[in-house]
Amino acid sequence: MARKYFGTDGIRGLTNTGAMTAEMAMKVGQAAGAYFLRGDHKHRVVIGKDTRLSGYMMESALVAGFTSVGMDVVTVGPMPTPAVAMLTRSMRADLGVMISASHNPYHDNGIKLFGPDGYKLSDEAEMSIEALLEEQPKLAEPDHIGRARRIEDARGRYIHFAKSAFPDHLRLDGLKIVVDCANGAAYNVAPSALWELGAEVIAIGIEPNGFNINKNCGSTHPEALQERVVAAGADIGIALDGDADRLIVVDEQGRIIDGDQLMALITTSWAKSGLLRGGGLVATVMSNLGLERYLQGEGLSLERTKVGDRYVLEAMRAKGFNIGGEQSGHLIMSDYATTGDGLVAALQVLSCLVEEEKPASELLSLFEPLPxxxxxxxxxxxxxxxxxxxxxxxxxxxxxxxxxxxxxxxxxxxxxxxxxxxxxxxxxxxxxxxxxxxxxxxxxxx
The missing domain is CATH 3.30.310.50 (Alpha-D-phosphohexomutase, C-terminal domain)
Incomplete structure (x- = not known):
């Protein structure tokens, strides 16, 4: 059966057309809610979003859909995608929803779904929800309609979680870091976490207005970050995308470092410290041959999957790896997170920078990529x-x-x-x- 709505990363499209209407969002809430209504406990869904204007509309429609079939809803406002995955697990929710089109412009939006374990849904689960979209929803009786509430401390919970991935014996004192939050979901949490760990933080892309998410900023447009790093004499630059599940780094010379180099660094660092599992890492068919050759030289393997961080994660879980990712900057460290997390990945890179006491340009040039x-x-x-x-x-x-x-x-x-x-x-x-x-x-x- 061919997919009608779900793509490689949830449902995505131009807002107010096709699958990205308020009507469809409500149906998704009803269908996903029906799929996860299992057992006799009170069911709960966590909903987060990025900063694009249509997030308000999509959030309200999803809340209506979920509550109409009897699920309670917890909204957390603008939060990174990995934060929604984390909160879904920690709040013992049945389902997590992120409203985001990731690195796409503001006029697009999307819906990503997470199961109660914090992992993105399998192809089979998505196909089952697609089938339910074609059916008339079974609405709850009036006294079983769900309630909705917003929690105000979600940012603090995620900042604490992200910082827990940074070694306890290290601090970022003395480091000048420029962080570009893409006017997106991490505009508050990323600078705060870096500051709390002791860094001197210069934050850009932190003034979302509903229209400027990913616009000439963030991981897909790092030119402003490159300029700011060099002008400020910073040690390193960090670029996230609109929903903060991917990371691109800029060294002190203004050179862009992609996900392949970052994976090479973290993998070899973990191998030396005995933290690495699986004997290598999982990446997609897009990763450079230079990465594969470098890992082979270090006695490590590269397992390739088709494009999509969900497929990387599936291979990691099936074959016992704890590091995987994509050249585009989706980096998954399953010891800490169930999905790509740009801030957690950045903290791993920064911990290497502190421990090695080398400039970023030297630390992050582990192999020569093939053209x-x-x-x-x-x-x-x-x-x-x-x-x-x-x-x-x-x-x-x-x-x-x-x-x-x-x-x-x-x-x-x-x-x-x-x-x-x-x-x-x-x-x-x-x-x-x-x-x-x-x-x-x-x-x-x-």
Whole structure:
């Protein structure tokens, strides 16, 4: 059965169209509520959101949906996605909901669902909820309608949780840190946590207005962070995305450090201290071959999955790894969190910076990445360019041209109508030529 609403990371789309209407949000609340109404206890759902304008609308609709089928609702306001996962577990809730479109612009929104264990739902659970969306909801009797309340100390709870991932014997005294919160969900908690650990904090992207989330800031637009780090003479820069589940770092020279380098650092650090499980890490097919070769040189393995942090986590749980993530900055450390957590990952990097007493530019350059190019080709709704013979021929030709010295990866985005074309290899000119030829074939087919 094909998915109709759920993509690689929940339900996402342009607000007030398609699946991102108040009506659909209410139906999602009713369907997800019905799915998790198990047993005779009083059922509870935790709902958080990022800072985009449509969050108010989607939150109210979800509250209406959940309470109408008999679930109590706890709202926590703007909070990082990993905070919602953590609070779902700690409050013994049956379900957690994050209203966010992650790194997308303000006009998009999305709904991410977490089970009572704080983990994102399986494909099977999402398909079951999709099926319930097509059915008439079973509404609660008037005396069993749910209640809604807001808790005011959620930020403090999450800050305490995040700080617990930082070694007790260390402090951030003497470090000047620029943190870019993307005008998103971590605009309050991230600077506060860093300050409480002793850092001198320069915070940017902390003035959300409903429209500026991820706009020229955050992990997908780190240019402002790069400039501020260099201008302020900071030791390091930290960029989160709109819902703070991903991390990109900028060293003291203003150079961008992606998730592959961060995973290399944390994995080898944990291996040396005896904390690493699984003998390596889990990453997606997008991670650079340079990372794989570096880990092999350290006697560690790299387990690859398809794109999506949920698939990384599934492999981690199935095969006993405690570190995984994506090149884009979703880093999962299952000793601490059940999903990607940008702040917790940043604290792991900062602990290495303090202990090693090296500049970030040296600490975070563990391997030389192979030339890698990624381009996106937009296609019309309903088109299937990857099924076209000319596209298949272009892909086969590109793989033949690389001749074992690199690789080609073509995939359809799970959140947007895009075909992502990636290639990497020893020869940057050849890699670019391969990507361009495939992109041209996709454009013609689309």
């Amino acid at each position: 890698q190019i990624l381009k996106n080709v937009r296609f019309a709704s309903g088109a299937a360019p990857l099924d076209q013979a000319p596209v298949k021929r272009a892909i086969a030709d590109g793989e033949a041209r690389l001749n074992g010295s690199g690789r080609v990866l073509i995939r359809k985005s799970g959140t947007e109508p895009l075909i992502r074309v990636m290639a990497e290899g020893e020869d940057p000119a050849l890699v670019e030529a391969v990507v361009d030829s495939i992109c041209e074939a996709v454009k013609q087919a689309a």
